[in-house]
Amino acid sequence: MVAALTVLLAACGSKSNSSSSSSSSTKQQTFPLATTNKKAAVKGATLNIAVVDDSPFKGVFNEELYDDAYDADFMTPAAESLFGTTSGFKFNDKGAASIKFDNDKKTATIEIKKNVKWSDGKPVTAKDIEYAYEIVANKDTSTSRYTGSLQNIEGLSEYHDGKSKTISGVEMPDGADGQKVILHFKQMKPGFTQSGNGYFLESAAPYHYLKSVPFKKLASSDQVRKSPLFFGPYVMSKIVPGQSVAYTANKYYWKGEPKTKKLTASVVSTSSIVSGLKNKKYDIAMEMPTDNYSSYKNVKGYKILGKEDLSYTYIGFHVGKWDAKKGVNVMDKNAKMNNKSLRQAMSYALNLDEINNKFYPGLRSTGTTLIPPVFKEFHDSSLKGYPLNIKKANKLLDDAGYKKGKDGYRTDPNGKKLTIRFASMAGGDSATAIAQDYIQQWKKIGLRVKLTSGRLLEFQNFYDKIQNDTNDYDVFQAAWSLSSEPSPADLFSEQAPYNFSRFVSKKHNKLIADIDSEASLNADHRKKAFYAWQKWMMDQDYVEPVQYRTNVTPVSNRVKNFTIQWGSSPWNEVELTAKD
Template identity: 50%
Template sequence: MNKAKVIGTLMFTSIAAVTLAACGSNSSSSKKTTSSNADTSKIKPYTTNNKKSVSGATFKYGEQSASPFTGIFSNELSVDAVDSDVIQFANESLFKVDDSYAFVKGGAADIKLDDDAKTATITINPKVKWSDGKSLVAKDVEYAYEIIANKGTQSQRYTESLQNIVGMAEYHAGTAKTISGIEMPDGDDGLKVVIHFKQMKPGMNTSGNGFIWESAVPYHYLKGIAFNKLISSDQIRKNPIFYGPYKMTKLVSGQSAEFVPNEYYYGKKPQLAKITFEVVSPNQAPTAAAAAKYDMLAIGPTSYAKVKDSDKVTVIGKDPLSYSYMGFKVGKWDSKTGKNVMNKDAKMNNKSLRLAIAYAMNVKGVAEKLYPDTGSQLATLIPPAFGKWSDSSIKAYPYSLKKAEDLLDKAGYKKGKDGYRTNPDGSKLTINWATISGNQNTELMNKTYMQAWKKIGLHVVYTGGKPMDANAWQDAVMNDASNVDMYDSGWSMSREPSQDDLYSEAAPFNWERFVTAKNTELLKNMNSDKAFDTDYRIDQFHQWQQYMHDQAYVIPTLYIKDLYAVTNRVKGLSLQPTSSWADVSVTSK
């Protein structure tokens, strides 16, 4: 897995709040929003079918999404959770991990760290081939870093963490033609890559640490394409190739895809004859789940109440590493410097205004109403699934219209005759909110928030006049459109909880564009030499969470359990990090 997928972009299409994804949409879409008393505490993260597998079967995968998928099938270029879900059957990480997400031997490549030499040595398994029969080689590993760092691709994956690689910043700036810190001792077609770091960091042995990219790309397949043309090329959009257990054979843009076994796969022989992937409207998902129309379909709590007693499907699930949030725009991205630049005069750069918005949002009530038993209000930006790294002493922003009004009054936001507040300088205040269109639960949640903000005198309007298509939302938020003051989104995080790639000065994913000395200090402390002391590192994580809670540049909102309806014929399916699609089979046709 690679650090941080945008659950936000499509996460909200279905739940209006979480998944970046567990995989893009764990939403409820029923017309009814009454609470169920469904108990999800005994749900397992895997299937328990022990019957004999059958051959020649087709596995149907349903993906909840209110919008067509974007179709950027590249780990290095896509930030969309649904795009990642489309290619999950073919797209395999370089490195194998254990159940704690620590790197272990036995994957497409092995990795070995040398703290004294400040290197990571990657050794490729000689049996690994791309689905076109070409071998995975060193250049494929190195070229992934080039794609990310080359300014021509405008990749959102180029982060401050990756700048810890020697020569990465120079390559990105265009002052060097190669990344000097990535060495291929046996040449482009060899099986070894040595990465040289400026500093070794805590967590480098864990997947998703942000300092080591965990994918490779087929250089032989992409080398003829200019970097600025890659994202629109047929090799990325229509005919991507990978080295995982399956390969894509059909694609209906934005709607569906089909996969068959990769005959060159180095690992266990895939057991399914075909896998089909289809986008499912969130409003149709509960009925589809109950009818077992798909072998696997993400569901929400209302859907769970409908399917939990079904004799056709079993529900599997887990506590997610994902969350949803509200972000406030307080600056711009400077592509020349590769840094976020905060504007002290930005409309939303007033802590009292941001906190007032948070206190007016009845997130707890929304969770109880729309996501009973499986949804809750999140207090910090490190979810509970991260255990000791999450600061349980921090309390979520309580629902208090009075506290919100008091904050606005003291900050000089005065109410006019129309009931709406002005800026402290007396000018008109209109807050533009970018949100993605979703299902009826999403609409109800948005209406709840809008009514609350109106009660405290804030004139909040939708960017563009209405909830947006996911692609339009992504374009507006990522490119700092002038008519976006705040937006809701979410992240699906890796197990290593470093936050540099999401909230640092040089993080493209820092869509709020906030940059403060304190935030920078705490982020650096998390991955400093001192942070090799786990107690010190935990303390810095806790201090950062408290600081972010106090400043409210980002407001965590919903935390929702990942649930999937799986037909009873499915065998070997697991949500654990050690799982593979090669293990999945069915026991009847």
């Protein structure tokens, strides 16, 4: 499923007045993926982690309930996926459990390794896997993780709708205390062998620890907020709400007790992280802003690790609402942004190449499709996105009946004053400048655009508006981290809560279904299905990809055995070679 929802906005001012396509994006840099420290480790040192954010974390420390990437960052040393994966996101047998598929029987068999235990010493059981599905599917949890994709599991919808007290498609052949679970599907899907496919969970929940908490109170309970339980290498031993987490080694960890006994992770603002690195306060800095990369790229005592990211920045055009009762997106044909020419004109007006070249050289490139290049098999490199073209933008608006008045601003096709409200987020050194640059670019084509609430929005406030479809925005800029299986079903389908633009189309339903159809068990068919979906989405332009990203992580030279390679979990092996 979606790993997280997060925005690390970056912004800048663009001085271009060009009316034609801008130059190509800067080629992204390559970085090392792991530390090379060969010194001997010391005992008793504490690993200090900075999670860079300008807002307090929510603190929903449960894999079935959390929504944003910052909570995920804080869970990372303690939480661990059930399944191991390769660097290409394929499942292997190196995780806490194995998974095997039977296409004829339409099943997946999960077997937990015998020595896998929760951090309180209790074994991870079949019931813990089944209970994770109960949490996601129970209406009272109101989690965004209940999606149309998961409803491919037999009986999950019936449980969600209150028609059944159990989930028929989650079988425990050796009983609740056994270590085997068989999932029964309505259809086998081509992405099943890939982590993050969204059709089944990759987590377990400690039933013995959470069972006494009503589902409605689970997300706010002490068991989730203050003393969460995981089977990963560390225990979240002390949580200061919104600010920091202290970790101690999990003595029951199935791979053996981790080598470093204590960790701390703290929220550090974008304005203070560079000075913190220069003063060597942190060993690892996660979620680093890249708009000020030049200020820390050569900081003494650190190595910069980096990789092509699964996340991208995008602009969404708001055209409907989420119907929580029915579990579907509902499109409003009268929505202000429900005009293809208006959406395309706004996209052609932006000078994204100049922004990326000037402020993120080598770290970001202009988005051209909604499948980033990291997914080489499925990314359609023939698509060119919406390069700057003021002339074309003006013609689109003229032809669609958006007429300019004496003040230089356009009316809508009905002759009424047109004001477009733009929701964007505070964060990073240049967030304000980039939002103002967008507004100035849109002014060049006669569109009056104003910031929602008259200012950039704090992270939590922004997502409260987007998730609840408030009436004070028409266009928004956000970003998210994609699943490692690129099916767009959980982000853009009619049943996807994360489809924040709220667009719905019969044509789109068919295109998105084809990507995950049984026909797409054939690799060539699936590639063609991905290409067809990307082409349609870019033409309709309900969502415009703005930036592909390279994720960079400064790591202190005293850190040993740390890697950011996809498919790796370094936390039980990481060590320190100098004292605090």
